[in-house]
Amino acid sequence: MRRATAKFVFVLLYLVPAFASAQDIQDTQTQVLWIGLANGSEAEVTMASELRNLMRTHDVDPWILTRKVLIDEKQIPHSHPVLTIHTRHVGRELGLLSMFVHEQLHWLEDEPWVVDFQAAMADFEKIYPTVPSSADGGARDKQSTYRHLLVCDMELQALTTLVDQAVARKTLAKITHYEWVYDKVLNDPRVREIALRHGFNVARGVPGR
Numbered sequence: 001m002r003r004a005t006a007k008f009v010f011v012l013l014y015l016v017p018a019f020a021s022a023q024d025i026q027d028t029q030t031q032v033l034w035i036g037l038a039n040g041s042e043a044e045v046t047m048a049s050e051l052r053n054l055m056r057t058h059d060v061d062p063w064i065l066t067r068k069v070l071i072d073e074k075q076i077p078h079s080h081p082v083l084t085i086h087t088r089h090v091g092r093e094l095g096l097l098s099m100f101v102h103e104q105l106h107w108l109e110d111e112p113w114v115v116d117f118q119a120a121m122a123d124f125e126k127i128y129p130t131v132p133s134s135a136d137g138g139a140r141d142k143q144s145t146y147r148h149l150l151v152c153d154m155e156l157q158a159l160t161t162l163v164d165q166a167v168a169r170k171t172l173a174k175i176t177h178y179e180w181v182y183d184k185v186l187n188d189p190r191v192r193e194i195a196l197r198h199g200f201n202v203a204r205g206v207p208g209r
Contacts, residue, residue, distance in 0.1 A: 033064075036082075038072035043087040047096075050084075054096055061159050062205030064106035079106035095141050096163065102155045108200070109147065112208065119144040120198040121209045127190055137180030148178055152204045153182045153195045161203055 035051065037044040048071055066083050071089040072189070083103050089095035109117050124146040131145040132138040139145040152172070159168035172182050185191050199207050 009018065019208070020158050029036070031040055034065060034068050036068075036070045038070055039074070041073055041087075042091055043073050044071045046071075046090050047085070047087045050090065050096060050098070053101070054093065057093075058162050059099060060097070060101060060104075060162070061156075062073050062209075063101050063104050063202065065104050065191065065206060065209075077103055083107075094163070094167070098155060098159060098175070100153060101158045101162075105151050105154045105158070105202070108151075108206065113200075116198045117147075117150065120150050120200065123194045123197070124149045124191075126196075128184075132180045137183070138206040139178060139181065145181060146183045149184060149191055150195055150200060152178065152181050156185055157195075157202045186199050 033051070033055065037048060051069070051071075066079075068082050070082050070084045071087065073086050073199050075086055075098055077085045082150075085096075085099055085103065089099060120142070125142075128149075129144075131142055134140050139148045156168060156172055159171065162168075169186055170190050173186060177180055195201070201207060
């Protein structure tokens with residue numbers, strides 16, 4: 001989910017020096033994240049530890065587009081202006097992996113990919129001129145639903161390289177939001193065709209990075 005909330009820029013810039021250091025969160029492959037904790041709760045501390053472990057056990061670096069991460073147990077995950085995750089996936093590695101990669105891939109909406117991203121959205125509108133509301137499995141509005149068709153397909157592409165394909169598909173099929181979007185990603189090959197047509201082949205990492 002992409003959300004612009006200026007408040008978190010201030011919070012993260014304030015909390016990064018207090019709660020994290022490069023030494024704390026650098027793994028053996030030199031993957032580095034700067035992690036801020038919004039409330040400093042036990043759940044947020046645990047999530048930070050699990051995110052560090054995730055970086056060590058899965059090579060997610062090819063899909064990292066922002067290295068500033070805020071953990072906020074009171075927020076819905078979103079990508080902008082600071083990538084923010086909640087704590088509901090504590091103890092659920094695959095859920096955390098999926099969420100983290102998903103929010104990273106939202107940054108492909110920005111330059112230099114924005115023109116291709118919007119062209120893909122336009123193609124989704126052609127094949128799905130009518131989409132469901134958020135209550136029926138869509139995103140918060142029509143454009144967000146088209147946006148998530150691309151992001152969620154890229155999420156599947158990335159996960160398939162990190163875990164077994166069957167596990168990746170099962171993980172996305174169990175997600176309890178954007179159900180219509182994930183159903184199309186998993187079952188309508190036209191979604192992948194549009195993603196690849198516009199250059200969003202992320203199986204090996206972010207295009208052009």
